[in-house]
Amino acid sequence: MSTPKNLVIVESPAKAKTIEKFLGPDYRVMSSYGHIRDLKKKTFSIDVDKDFSPIYEIPEDKEQLVADLKRAATKADTVWLASDEDREGEAIAWHLYEVLGLKPEKTRRIVFHEITKNAILHAIENPRSIDLARVDAQQARRVLDRIVGFELSPVLWKRLKPTLSAGRVQSVAVRLIVERENEIRAFRSEPYYRVSAVFIPEGDESHAVRADLSQRLDNEAEARAFLEACKDVAFKVGDIDVHPLRKAPAPPFTTSTLQQEASRKLGFPVSMTMSVAQRLYENGHITYMRTDSVNLSAEAISAMSKLIKERLGEKYLHVRAYHTSSKGAQEAHEAIRPTYAETETLPDATPQEQKLYTLIRRRAIASQMADAEIKKTTVEITATGIDHTFTATDETVVFDGFLREYSESSDDDEAATQSNPNAGLRTGMPMRYTDIEATERFTQQPPRYTEASLVKKMEELGIGRPSTYAPTISTIQQRGYVERGENEGQPREYNTLSLKNGKISSETRTIMAGANKGRLVPTDTGMIVNNFLTEYFPNVLDYNFTANIEEKFDEIAQGKLAWNKEIAGFYTIFHPAVDEAMTIKQGGLKFGERMLGKDPATGKPVSVKIGRFGPVVQVGSPDSEEKPQFASLLKGQSINNITLEEALKLFEFPRTLGTFEDSEVTVAIGRFGPYVRHDNKFVSIPADFTPAELTLEQAIELIVAKREADEKKTLRTYDEDPGVVLLNGRFGPYIAYNKKNYKLPRGIKKPETLSYEEVKKIIAEADAAPAKPKRATAKKKK
């Protein structure tokens, strides 16, 4: 094959493959795999005294790729830089130009927003040069983020604890979660009563109508009085209101809305949504999954229109163009949609891939369908002598339209509408209740964020980008600022009063309340870090900081402002604040440290704070002769509300409970929480036990349970050497020997039939093999 005259460079390898097919043999298409150059990884790498000039390097894992690109570029007559049109894409093109040493006369910059043949051919016919103002806007963004991140983080290391981090995006994400938690703590739940009833028209027993009282009642006495009043009155149908409703479909998915809907409808965490979508994209089933655009290509719209017309008829079709409303959207790609709208079932797809694909496909198709038409009937049911009015609503779908394909779900599933057979009711018709029930409810605290609802909020504030939503959520969890809640809630009692056959009865029921399972809850560390940052750096933590700075970036991109002047303006205010936060002293206590009192035994001060390994109790003062003593807080305990007694109990470990099978049983607190130790074995204590009150009996139960679990996972042992065990683990069977684990060679069907000699051979071979290279060397695909 002769060398193609043209080299096209795009960002994504999957994109490269598709485009190569459109362009034919004169074009070779390669991928840059995102950025090829960045600020140095380990050091600040911004020369503050030289106009904030950035010091770039090619990361080690990109060296091979850059060499390959360089060779291909040298051979080509023309190099087409086809990275995305957004700020980052423009910078990628510029870095490629610089690093590959391209010549202006043989370089073209092209952009397209859709991967269709027409769009690409059009782009090739309309090349331009690199937009240096836009590149500067990216450099400003990059440098600002490095300054904020690399100056704030060390302040946290010094003032609170090493390895912490802060940044323009992650710190605001944590702030959202912390402030929501504060709202929840300040919230006082108030009881009230809701009344609902079932009525039937006099003389028509088959026709039951469910109706709700529109007003809340304040307390039980009021509820009881209301039911008393209902006992003997004559109800009748009052006003009947019928009006049409139209519902329009939602736009096709962006990254953020896909993450939200996959979370609500499929229960996917955002990281799972992204990795499943990545595979769909790589296999050519969907368009690019990291996008902030709701735009669809003309070709996609026409394919979907054809499909809708053929399968459902013309009246279901309504071609629509959507416009983004989200802050800071850069719209370099299409919305997320199926590549071939007619494909419903994917060959070789996992169930997860198929589910996500179906969601994407239906949402995209529905976006080009007609409004749903609904008839909403509201019937009032009243009685003389009753102040309040019951209303029964009935939504009948007259024309389903887009609902045939897709119905969006909402965050609060409380609002489910129920259908009522209101047809046949006439004003003045006498009605009889069969049951009127007043139920005690409680005003709801604000909901904790889920991963997906946090993404939604971040997008609203313009914080983060489609490619960073999922990584940011995992960063703030890795840093220990935020955890996924595990609490299923506590039972809460509520009253119901029921009026039936002229008699009022009352009953107490329970529901689970206050669950935070799977939702984002701040840790002590998250709370204290946030308090620290908002106190010393209120401007950076401001919800509008990013939005304001984005306006500057836009002006830089338009050539109206010089990027390094803007950065200098920020730095002259920011940097002194960093110096101050680094050095300021506050009366002997560490930031966030709380005094609990004095140890009654020794008189030493007892306090709680964020220590080197997380929240700790400290007894004694660091200034005194004697070294202070430390004990970690347990899971579920908080710096915020731990008492002196609870804190002192933590020093009672390790505690000996007694003996079992001639060995001592002790309970202690370790790196991974409380555990029972017996016969050199460790058994974790589940969170529903209080380690300080654990009895010998309970400990023995835990030991026995652990033993049984261990037996289940042991596939076989060997008489020749009790130290060799064949175990069943998370990734399948493996060998454990001498505190090391060994994987089995491929293709072993029945591992339990392995002989001792075979097992020893696997161990010997694995030990003889050279240690894995630490750095991943960039592999070349041929």
Place this chain on the structure above:
DNA sequence: CAGTGAGCGAGCTTCCGCTTGACTT
């Protein structure tokens, strides 16, 4: 779906946005 099981000090840690791998024992 497991396993791990100290200690307040030496050195190191850290940002955001582009993009995929390699493949866990």
